[in-house]
Amino acid sequence: MSKIKFTLNGKVVFYEGDPLRRLVDVLREGFQLTGTKEGCGEGECGACSVLKNGKLVTSCIIPVGAIDGDDIVTIEGLRETPQGQCLVESFAEGGAVQCGFCIPGMVMAAQALLLVNPHPTEEDVRVAISGNICRCTGYDLIVESILLASRKGEGLW
Amino acid sequence: MVIHHPKTPLEAVMLKKEKEDALYLAGGTEDLRLNGPMGENTELIDINGLVPSTIEKGEDGKLKIGALVTLQELVESDLVPEYLKSACRFCASFEKRNAATIGGNVGARRDDSYLIAALAAAGVSFMSITPHGEELKKVSEYANSDCKRLIEYFIIDPATKGYVHRFGITANTHAAVIAAKVGDSYALSVKGSALVCGDTPDIYKKVEYKDTLEGSAEYKKYLASTVFTLKEAK
Numbered sequence A: 001m002s003k004i005k006f007t008l009n010g011k012v013v014f015y016e017g018d019p020l021r022r023l024v025d026v027l028r029e030g031f032q033l034t035g036t037k038e039g040c041g042e043g044e045c046g047a048c049s050v051l052k053n054g055k056l057v058t059s060c061i062i063p064v065g066a067i068d069g070d071d072i073v074t075i076e077g078l079r080e081t082p083q084g085q086c087l088v089e090s091f092a093e094g095g096a097v098q099c100g101f102c103i104p105g106m107v108m109a110a111q112a113l114l115l116v117n118p119h120p121t122e123e124d125v126r127v128a129i130s131g132n133i134c135r136c137t138g139y140d141l142i143v144e145s146i147l148l149a150s151r152k153g154e155g156l157w
Numbered sequence B: 001m002v003i004h005h006p007k008t009p010l011e012a013v014m015l016k017k018e019k020e021d022a023l024y025l026a027g028g029t030e031d032l033r034l035n036g037p038m039g040e041n042t043e044l045i046d047i048n049g050l051v052p053s054t055i056e057k058g059e060d061g062k063l064k065i066g067a068l069v070t071l072q073e074l075v076e077s078d079l080v081p082e083y084l085k086s087a088c089r090f091c092a093s094f095e096k097r098n099a100a101t102i103g104g105n106v107g108a109r110r111d112d113s114y115l116i117a118a119l120a121a122a123g124v125s126f127m128s129i130t131p132h133g134e135e136l137k138k139v140s141e142y143a144n145s146d147c148k149r150l151i152e153y154f155i156i157d158p159a160t161k162g163y164v165h166r167f168g169i170t171a172n173t174h175a176a177v178i179a180a181k182v183g184d185s186y187a188l189s190v191k192g193s194a195l196v197c198g199d200t201p202d203i204y205k206k207v208e209y210k211d212t213l214e215g216s217a218e219y220k221k222y223l224a225s226t227v228f229t230l231k232e233a234k
Helices: A023-030 A075-079 A082-093 A103-116 A122-128 A140-152 B009-018 B030-034 B071-076 B082-091 B094-099 B102-107 B114-121 B139-143 B201-206 B217-233
Strands: A002-008 A011-017 A049-052 A055-058 A071-073 B002-004 B023-025 B043-046 B055-057 B063-066 B125-130 B133-138 B150-156 B162-167 B177-182 B185-190 B196-198
Touching: A049 A103, A049 B094, A055 A103, A055 B094, A075 A082, A075 A103, A082 A103, A082 A140, A103 A122, A103 A140, A122 A140, B009 B043, B009 B125, B009 B150, B071 B082, B071 B094, B071 B102, B082 B094, B082 B114, B082 B162, B082 B177, B102 B114, B102 B139, B102 B150, B114 B139, B114 B162, B114 B177, B114 B185, B125 B139, B133 B139, B162 B217, B177 B217, B185 B201, B185 B217, B196 B201, B201 B217
Parallel strands: A002 A071, B002 B043, B023 B043
Antiparallel strands: A002 A011, A049 A055, A049 A071, B055 B063, B063 B150, B125 B133, B125 B150, B162 B177, B177 B185, B185 B196
């Protein structure tokens, strides 16, 4: 048993248990943050993406023991912010969502990009979501929606 | 399971020596461990903060790349040579590169590591911590050994040029053969076989090829025997 302290969506939280438990399981089952999805379980599809200290990472391959002292933001935490609202509205307006399973990861990838590059090109966006797989949309509407968010959210990032 | 938080790199190494099955915890190679053989009694040694996570250029012009530098940080650095960035891009997707570290990748000593082939071809050494103190070790020697030293930082000449090629049955499968050439040196990493290095393209003759899920011995031998000559004929 290990006690791990980290910041989750702006609040300091503690986890006590197996340090090798996957972060995605701790988020979904321990903190009921089910917006983070598990797709492949191998870090390849990006559905479980969260921000760790501002960097996009796949929570299905990170043991919770490796995030001691870190800052984790999930889709639930992002949704409550003006940036998150802008992304959600832009994804809806741009028709980016079909089945929706990949969307939390896509939104997190968009946020990670816009935090460092508020005015991305289409290529920048495609690189930023290159680790996120969508089986429905063909990506174009997602890319356009992220570009839309960067325009609508001028000054937010 | 227990996580140990040693205060110094030496303390971490001594813990590792004492508890042979313990695993180092840092970066993003944990997926390998989660899929690997771990019992309920596995102990972890947290090395975050104990080894460098920066890329620095020394007075001699050489780069000191900390073991905890992520693969994405290598891709984004203006200092890192292009062949190494290329190897990092092969390694993993954007998200994985944000977590996986150069030290973790080399430390895993996989026979399908793109980085090990690239670093070995470049003749790269790393500073390591052993129970007897700091010691330089060549990546090519380390890859074919089972020593348990802790990697501290890599020493790389940023002026070197080269390339890395991967061959696999599909884009998503593990590589069957990885070929790297940096400067005038060659390295071949063949799945199921030891890493080989040398100064001529015929290093493929040193490999003992084995059938694996990634391809037959003959398939891998064909790739290894042609990659350098075809590349240079271009």
